[in-house]
Amino acid sequence: MRIRTVDAFTSTPFQGNPAGVLLLEDATSFPKDDWLQHVAAELNLAETAFAHPLPPTGTAAHHGSGPADWALRWFTPTTEVDMCGHATLATAHVLHTTGTATGTVRFTTRSGILTSTAHPDGTLTLDFPTAPLNPVEAPPGLAEALGVEPLTVLYTGDQVGDYLVECRSEQEVRALAPDLKALAALSRRGVIATAPAEEPSRGYDFATRCFFPAVGIDEDPVTGSAHTALAPFWSARLGRTELTGLQGGARTGLVRTALHGDRTHLTGHAVTVLEGDLLTTP
Numbered sequence: 001m002r003i004r005t006v007d008a009f010t011s012t013p014f015q016g017n018p019a020g021v022l023l024l025e026d027a028t029s030f031p032k033d034d035w036l037q038h039v040a041a042e043l044n045l046a047e048t049a050f051a052h053p054l055p056p057t058g059t060a061a062h063h064g065s066g067p068a069d070w071a072l073r074w075f076t077p078t079t080e081v082d083m084c085g086h087a088t089l090a091t092a093h094v095l096h097t098t099g100t101a102t103g104t105v106r107f108t109t110r111s112g113i114l115t116s117t118a119h120p121d122g123t124l125t126l127d128f129p130t131a132p133l134n135p136v137e138a139p140p141g142l143a144e145a146l147g148v149e150p151l152t153v154l155y156t157g158d159q160v161g162d163y164l165v166e167c168r169s170e171q172e173v174r175a176l177a178p179d180l181k182a183l184a185a186l187s188r189r190g191v192i193a194t195a196p197a198e199e200p201s202r203g204y205d206f207a208t209r210c211f212f213p214a215v216g217i218d219e220d221p222v223t224g225s226a227h228t229a230l231a232p233f234w235s236a237r238l239g240r241t242e243l244t245g246l247q248g249g250a251r252t253g254l255v256r257t258a259l260h261g262d263r264t265h266l267t268g269h270a271v272t273v274l275e276g277d278l279l280t281t282p
Helices: 033-043 085-097 142-146 170-174 180-184 227-238
Strands: 002-008 017-023 047-053 070-075 104-109 112-118 124-129 152-155 162-166 190-196 206-212 217-220 242-248 252-260 263-268 270-277
Touching: 002 033, 002 085, 017 033, 017 085, 033 047, 033 070, 047 085, 070 085, 085 104, 085 112, 085 124, 085 263, 085 270, 142 162, 142 180, 142 190, 162 227, 170 190, 170 206, 190 227, 206 227, 227 242, 227 252, 227 263
Parallel strands: 017 047, 070 104, 162 190, 206 242
Antiparallel strands: 002 017, 002 270, 047 070, 104 112, 112 124, 124 263, 152 162, 190 206, 206 217, 242 252, 252 263
16 A cells, blocks of 8 residues: 655645545545554654545445545544544645546545645645634633733634634744643643734735644644634634635645635645555555
8 A cells, every 4th residue: 555745735845744645545444443543653743644435426434424535534643633634635635646536526524525626736725614713711721831821712613622822923923832731631632823924925914833732743833624713713803715824833834715604715735755655454
């Protein structure tokens, strides 16, 4: 079986967010969960995506409902997750660059049917559910764990499971050095820290960093699912439905967002950086 590492939300190798991608092209169902988890732990990337084709008239096979082309699941090194944008983008990139799929691909997932559409310029657009933004009181210890006093705190609902924290400046976001052990105890997944771009002329409207120690990811370089919350948040603040977000610390990537009510479109590039044979079979 061919296994790949794909840098998502970037066109430059060694930037963006790396995801493992394993297409189970001859399978009609997923292998056992413990095998999938072992593979993800072996790759030790933020997420590894596993996908197998569905029959042409197929309905969702493991999770979700409705017609789809592929069944898709995502695993961190320690657990399965309900939603992952960058590994979905990476999977779609592999499907298109290998000639396995063209046009729009429909995935059945824990988050329902998600689609990816390829464009002539090489970008891919994901169609994801927009996350709810519920204003909440900052949980005790959040400011201390993050190292800054939040301006605003919102909860993104159980589908995403993060606190979205508005910071005072892009510089404050870039300087964050949180207590990851303390953060891990505060939410189901993690914390999205964001601020407006200091210089929008640089090509992005807001800056973000994401910390998910509760699911085994200290800092996620570029998080597609987080942008389903960032899109409605910044669209309301900036008065535009189409925006670009910069995310990351040492590694960065760009996510173009377009808000369509209860759906958010996430657009970006991806590049394959590693391809090899997985010698262990289920």
